[in-house]
Amino acid sequence: MSARFEPIRGGYVHLDIAGVAHRVYYEEAGAGIPLLCLHTAGAHSSQWRHLMCDPRVTDHFRVVAFDLPWHGKSAPPPGWQDQEYRLTGDGYVAAIVAVWNALGLDRPVVIGCSMGGRVVVRLALDHGPALRGVIGLEGSDRPSPWYDGSWLDRPEFARGDFCAALVSGLVAPQSPDVHRWETLWHYHQSGSDVFKGDMHFYRTDSEYSERSHQIDTSRCPVVLMTGEYDYSCTPEDTRATAARIPGAEAIVMEGLGHFPMSENPERFASYLLPVLERLRATDSRASLRSTGATRGRPDGG
Template sequence: MKAKFEEIVGRYVNFEIDGIEYRVYYEEAGSGIPLLVGHTAGSDGRQYRHLLNDPDVTSKFRVIAFDLPYHGKSLPPYGVEWWTQEYNMDKKGMMDFPNIFSEVLGLERPVYMGSSMGGHLAIDLAINYPENYRATIALEGALKSAKEYRDFGVEGVRREFDHPCVSRTSTGAAMLLNMSPTSPEAAVRETQWMYMCGGPGVFAGDLYYYYVDHILSAEDVAQIDTEKCMLYLLNGEYDPNTPPADGKVVADIVKGSKFTAMKNLGHFPASENYPKFKEYILPILDEIAEKFQ
């Protein structure tokens, strides 16, 4: 039987954040400019498998897709009684992870690209750590997320996605509402599957950062210096959480940033329809490669 091997390589790395040692899983492919890619709330790095397998990208970039602690193959930290604590991801934790992860891997000013909460993070990193990144790419990023969920408050968000009556199947089904009706069903179902595999309480805990701890003002993002760290913003037209208008608000404030409205894409562009997403992201990656190679 003839087998088809992919170029993706996965491994674990152990390192500390605030005195806690984490065993983190990541996959990578390609060579060149380091490109860190961050997943959405409640999911993992599998969302980027198509990007990691694309030679048009990996010929110029060393693409590294990580699973945040508690996500995917990155188990909760051993030696910590995590089962006695409520998991919540805050802005400090979100920013600390790629900063320390990059340092541990010896990456020299990588490009960071993230989706959903990872997209919000792209903006936070450009504000707070421009010296650490050549550019950040916010997929579905904005000043803040949809207002109706913020009004629930922390406990409301947890009741929505962390309750004995809410199954992982239900959470996966809810994600169908966030994708484009034009995306291929096989890719949509695969994205849904990833959400049905998440650990208990993790999606809800991620939403603390997504809805509560990431709320920026015009004054906050006006600090971004695109000469130090270029900011790209891409928002899918079928994203009900952070639609194109929300990304454009940021771009209109940040001098030198670039905004793209992605037609026929929703909240999960890299996984729900990679061929369509490639049409939008490849020109940006080529621009970055031309600048830094």
């Protein structure tokens, strides 16, 4: 087999997140509207590799994905050995905003999956005017736990093979084996206790359902897309969230589970491409109406 190269480029950026120096790994491909991708708990940016190699996306979008600190190739901050990793809502948003600023992403669309699909609700609330829209995959505006909290204190949570087995049923039965097992490998790879640390955000520090109705979807469209086989964020969780956000759209994806972009990239593309197309069209109309009155700096509001 001859060598074949993908169009993905990787890099490292040194930046401060909530006042702490970090070295963050990111990948990108394509040109156009920035599309910032957020991986699931305990995983890393490789989940987005298929999107970055799809010219139907990269012809129009600059697709950027990064590894949260502690994940993938983004190391924890110095002194990690004396800390217990625990992702908070504030810390998660701070990391996203830091990467958004550092890479100069002008009014990005943010797409996140699972805990990434949760945090986009908060991004739309807190930074909506500085975004072109958010897409929450397997996303909702409040925790909806499906296993007992005491499990988190068991030693198994420090083991990658356990984390993978815990989530394995969230991959739809239709998904090709090669993609299923690569998706699960990301969980095998996770640093010990990192998946558990992400669960702090996902299970206890991401209740937005009281505020989510305040999102102005005329400025920041909200699209929630959930696989029918997802029992972590169920289609019902997603529909209920969309019902609370005026103007939000809920799409239930047949034959997909909790990891649509990595478990079955082709099937996912059939759902995502029309959404991206609509966001582009909405964005062009908005640009015609206002000549860039809102610049995409998150801190500027």
